[in-house]
């Protein structure tokens with residue numbers, strides 16, 4: 260497969276990522292902007308390429324369109340060869356390397372470390388619901404700002 | 419009804435499960451033969467799902483055969499080869515065919531098996547699959563939101579590896595699976611008892627063991643080749659130096675005996691470890707040794723409670 264996922268080590272620190280994220284938090288302005296952009300196919304394509312360029316470089320983003328970065332310590336779970344969105348599998352080697360490629364560090368080991376160091380370890384307890392595969396190659400920012408990701412991440416009740 | 423559920427509810431019983439790997443061909447007797455040795459000695463036996471990403475008889479078919487042969491099956495189902503439609507479909511099918519227990523997991527990557535060129539599916543992950551199954555059973559809905567008429571009743575299990583990094587997060591990880599719906603969890607091979615006891619202590623602190631019964635993975639190392647294989651060839655298995663030293667310290671012909679002795683000691687210790695509800699035996703083709711192993715570890719006495727042979 261051309262685009263076979265492999266664990267990616269984020270190029271910016273977790274702390275910087277959390278800080279930058281504050282600038283992306285949804286607000287009425289972004290919501291309107293997103294609707295405006297989405298209504299114009301060329302502009303939307305241009306915007307999406309921009310998102311791809313930035314996130315591919317920083318996080319190895321594969322454009323699943325339903326970004327999990329804010330709850331994974333900004334280590335992209337779609338770069339896991341199994342695309343696990345809810346935490347590591349049991350195949351991680353003692354040295355923390357990936358079951359599929361021992362030369363790479365498991366992205367969930369990275370995620371746990373980054374989230375933990377930022378006091379956000381609890382994020383990993385949240386349930387990431389099954390992703391919508393129709394969203395691949397769409398802009399996750401446009402989705403996020405328009406509130407479409409609500410329900411994608413939920414707390415698991417005791418029941 | 420699930421006999422495993424009843425066994426887990428019986429606080430005085432140390433629950434034992436084993437594993438039956440389906441054959442690589444269409445011979446149903448392969449299952450019957452293995453069932454014979456286990457019948458009456460284990461509370462249930464897992465039927466693996468193309469284990470190690472190697473193509474075999476389906477776990478659903480083999481589960482039905484195992485049940486017919488008198489051993490209660492735990493059907494394993496992985497996310498590796500099926501998308502969410504096929505997963506739910508097999509779960510419904512299993513319920514209709516009377517498979518009382520399912521064990522839901524992510525699965526090994528195809529690159530490790532006999533069809534490395536296969537397309538990895540992983541449409542859902544193991545946690546999402548557990549959650550999906552629990553909602554099918556308890557809320558009567560599919561992922562699509564469509565209702566189920568008659569609901570399945572399986573007992574839902576999962577797996578966890580207490581020894582794989584990030585180790586500090588592994589107790590929380592089982593807590594997450596339990597919250598998603600797992601009622602029991604079988605673990606990776608336990609050779610490192612102190613590390614395992616630390617993990618179960620964390621689980622007890624978080625109240626996880628009350629909701630999700632822990633069955634510790636146990637099995638003998640039979641040769642130095644197997645030791646080397648487990649140490650380097652199987653993802654996520656950790657063999658401590660002390661165990662390796664013991665096996666290397668005896669003459670070649672006594673390695674198997676020593677491996678069985680270590681296994682027996684491990685079983686005894688586990689039976690005395692708080693928070694451990696039972697053991698999951700991995701004997702790979704040596705099912706006939708299960709009765710002896712359980713007797714030696716004083717987990718089961720004499721003949722099986724009912725003579726069904």
Ligand code: SF4
Pocket residue numbers: 314318319320321322323324325326327328335336337338399
């Ligand atoms: S949009 Fe999807 S693929 Fe891209 S970084 Fe976020 S989770 Fe990863």
